[in-house]
Amino acid sequence: MSRHDASELATRLGRQAEAVCREYLPSGRREGRYWMVGDVRNTPGRSMFVRLTGPESGKGAAGKWTDAATSEHGDLLDVIRESCGLIDFREVAEEARRFLSLPHPEPEPAGHNARQTPAPTGSPLAAKRLFSMAQPIAGTLAESYLRNRGITVLHGTRALRFHPRCYYRPEEHSPTQTWPALIASVTDLDGHQTGAHRTWLDPNGFSEATLGKAPIDTPRRAMGDLLGHAVRFGVGGEVLAAGEGIETVLSPRMVLPHMPMLAALSAVHLAAIAFPVDLRRLYVLRDRDPAGDNARQSLIARATGEGIEAIGLTPLRDDFNEDLRELGADAMRAALREQLRPQDVARFMDD
Structure with missing residues (x-):
């Protein structure tokens, strides 16, 4: 990608600066003309600020950011790279195009042997x-x-x-x-x-x-490759919630919208999730079935053995999505409030 193409992507992202921040820096919040967050990797806090308004280029351009704690600075392409953990700039540009709903660039001319090799099924x-x-x-x-x-x-x-x-x-x-x-x-x-x-x-x-x-x-x-990995919503830090299914995990996010969560996709994989190095407290979302209970107990034992405080969260019905659909968000909020640590209620719960 040329420097001009990268500049054009950064300008387009700047025109939607607040939407970009809500997507890639959801731990932050808007304050006046800025989006405030802990750092470019979406850590909660207030040391980094992103300009939401301003010219399309130059000093004070929309989308430009500065981290007062580290003196780091950049544009929204840097935000996408760091918050998504991307390395190759082609992947950063591809993610930016996805967000902007732009078409893929035309492939460069190549010889007849340049056809993409089929990927092994299920790989x-x-x-x-x-x-x-x-x-x-x-x-x-x-x-x-x-x-x-x-x-x-x-x-x-x-x-x-x-x-x-x-x-x-x-x-x-x-x-x-x-x-x-x-x-x-x-x-x-x-x-x-x-x-x-x-x-x-x-x-x-x-x-x-x-x-x-x-x-x-x-x-x-x-x-x-699934073992130890997961579908992630937010960047795991000192506090994390983990469950089996995507809908099971997305349901408590209705009332805990800023708590990082992950879906391991099965009971077996839930028991084997990898822990972030700075994890201090793990909430395990329970599914009321034998496989779910065994996975929850195994995961809690693993976490406790590594010095992580592990707490099971139990739904009122069979799972949290059933609670949400049949009882509503208010009932689920009340039930979770009783099970969370008070500091996490204050930090993460949407009242």
Whole structure:
């Protein structure tokens, strides 16, 4: 990418500076003409400020930021790079284009042998390519699916995308079908994608029987390298909440919108999640079934053995999404308030 192309992307991001901050720096908040946050990696705090208004370039341009504690400074491309844990600038530019809903650049001319090599089925590379082909969930069937499950707080969910025609094969030798799907990125502690999770959706909309999932035998499947990794919402720090399913985790975010959370995607993988180095307190979201209880107990034992305070959070019904759909956010808020540490109620709960 040329310097001109990078400058054009930074300018376009600057025109939507507040929306960029809400997406990539959700631990912060707007104060006047600035977005205040702890640092460019989305740590809670107030030492970094991003200009939300100003000219498109030069001194005081919208999107320019400065961290008063470290004297670091940059533009919104730097925010995307650091908050997403990206290294290759091509990945940064691709993520910026995704946010801006811009088309992919035309590939450079190459010889006839330059055709992209197919990725092995189910591999991390295949997962990464699937996620890159998907689109933001805003205005899609994926957003409708989540809203019908009662999940309307969707800031900080850049790990989720939508694919209108995602391949599905019931069995190895069955014909391939296509269904719309919610695609989730599975990442490691450094933010590098290792896998993907697919929830195939019913194109006819929501029904109580399927809760909006496609009428197929296995509407949820994961691919890639999953062990120890997860679908992440927010950047894990001293406090983190972990659960199995995406909907299970997104439900308590309705009342804890600033608490970092992760979905491990299964009971087995929940028990094996990797801990951030600065983690001090772990909340484990319970699913009321034998596999969920065993995973919760195993994870709590692991965390305690590493000096991490581990606390189980129990839903009123079978899981937190059922609480949200059937009892409402206020009932879930009241139940969680009794189970959280008082300092975390004050810090994370949305009253």
